[in-house]
Amino acid sequence: MTRDEIVALDKRYVWHPYTPMRRYIDEVDPFVVVRAEGPYLFDADGRRYIDANSSWWVAGLGHGHPRLVAALADQARTLAHVSLAGVAHGPASRLAERLAEVAPPGLTKVFYSDDGSTALEAAIKMVLGYHRHRGDAGRRRFVSLGGAFHGETLGVTALGGVELFRRPFADVLMRVDFIPPPARDEAPGGPASVALEALVENGRDIAAFVVEPLVQAAGGMRMYSPWYLEALRRACDRIGAILIIDEVFTGYGRTGTFWASGSANVSPDILCTAKSFSGGMLPMAATLVSDKVFDAFLGSPEQAFYYGHSFCGNPLGARVALEVLDVFRDERVMEGVAERARRIDAAFTRMGSIAGTRNARALGMIGAIDLADADYLGRAGWRVHEEARRRGAYVRPLGDVVYIAPPINIPLDALDELLSTVEASLRAAL
Numbered sequence: 001m002t003r004d005e006i007v008a009l010d011k012r013y014v015w016h017p018y019t020p021m022r023r024y025i026d027e028v029d030p031f032v033v034v035r036a037e038g039p040y041l042f043d044a045d046g047r048r049y050i051d052a053n054s055s056w057w058v059a060g061l062g063h064g065h066p067r068l069v070a071a072l073a074d075q076a077r078t079l080a081h082v083s084l085a086g087v088a089h090g091p092a093s094r095l096a097e098r099l100a101e102v103a104p105p106g107l108t109k110v111f112y113s114d115d116g117s118t119a120l121e122a123a124i125k126m127v128l129g130y131h132r133h134r135g136d137a138g139r140r141r142f143v144s145l146g147g148a149f150h151g152e153t154l155g156v157t158a159l160g161g162v163e164l165f166r167r168p169f170a171d172v173l174m175r176v177d178f179i180p181p182p183a184r185d186e187a188p189g190g191p192a193s194v195a196l197e198a199l200v201e202n203g204r205d206i207a208a209f210v211v212e213p214l215v216q217a218a219g220g221m222r223m224y225s226p227w228y229l230e231a232l233r234r235a236c237d238r239i240g241a242i243l244i245i246d247e248v249f250t251g252y253g254r255t256g257t258f259w260a261s262g263s264a265n266v267s268p269d270i271l272c273t274a275k276s277f278s279g280g281m282l283p284m285a286a287t288l289v290s291d292k293v294f295d296a297f298l299g300s301p302e303q304a305f306y307y308g309h310s311f312c313g314n315p316l317g318a319r320v321a322l323e324v325l326d327v328f329r330d331e332r333v334m335e336g337v338a339e340r341a342r343r344i345d346a347a348f349t350r351m352g353s354i355a356g357t358r359n360a361r362a363l364g365m366i367g368a369i370d371l372a373d374a375d376y377l378g379r380a381g382w383r384v385h386e387e388a389r390r391r392g393a394y395v396r397p398l399g400d401v402v403y404i405a406p407p408i409n410i411p412l413d414a415l416d417e418l419l420s421t422v423e424a425s426l427r428a429a430l
């Protein structure tokens, strides 16, 4: 197909996610990608672009890693799919064992689903079942953080604290209480601790706290210190609430440790993982739980967890996700993160002196900077996007928040090129 044919069909038939379609159809000359390899995307004219956001944070090991491709092909020849309802297969079993090994201590059971949203959706239902089966059905209150993002299904939309995404559905969402997240350099005892403490005082009906560890991603790459996770863990222990940590964005090395919760030494009761979990190859996710949660479902058949998607534990996804863990181990991926993180930090610190920018920040394999009011509907970030595209990098902003979250194993020369491209694009756009 030619580029023009693709664009004609696209504009006629495709409804794009998170895209104002009127403007897209009338004004946008789409980025047509035909191939991807490592940290690069290639467009229909053969031009190469560095994928600054790992294609919505999923290609954590870059695109088309040969070992993942080989694992996928091998598995496709043997068993592409079978339902997991009472059926066992090798990839799902072995992956669950490996996840239990690499997970924060105490997470011993693995429930599979399709993407980040469903991993969280399953967690919500687990929490409600957990309390009901223990004779505490009145505990239905979920607590989330202002500015949080946990996905798209109706249940997890309720957990989201980004007003623009939440408002259209607000009148049908389940009740969730929001507390302010800590500011980046906030220490214990500040407004976030005070708000948490006030809530917990009368918190015996709280079912669960849900949190993105160390960085609120889609809400604008808002970073905070690990002490807050410890405070949440203590609060949950005090009132018997469940702690759900959403590692969908942060897991698999994004913040500098394999799990972000690892840098706080906090074990949640439930951990959700997706995106890099299956190396950007297939939609696949997992909700990891402790025995405490799992055991609550072991009573009568009415207490079973009646939940499961068609592709739950899909052998292709499970086999690739297993290979992702093996690549992390065999290629010592985490050992390369510190140097990459240092370069990202240095570059974003430098960019922080460009007039018109604010709040330059970095954490592990993330660098971010705010423009104007850091508004999601702002256009300044998109001007940087256009400048970067002209220079060979795909930098999709969160409105007026410009950020990078490249593959964890991005080669150093590609990372340096990306950082100087972002800097030049900021200077040109501002």
Ligand SMILES: Cc1ncc(COP(=O)(O)O)c(C=O)c1O
Binding pocket: 115, 116, 117, 118, 120, 149, 150, 151, 152, 212, 217, 218, 246, 247, 248, 249, 250, 274, 275
């Ligand atoms: C922290 C977090 N949780 C959940 C989700 C939802 O994941 P998915 O888009 O795979 O449904 C996202 C998506 O960006 C996310 O960033």
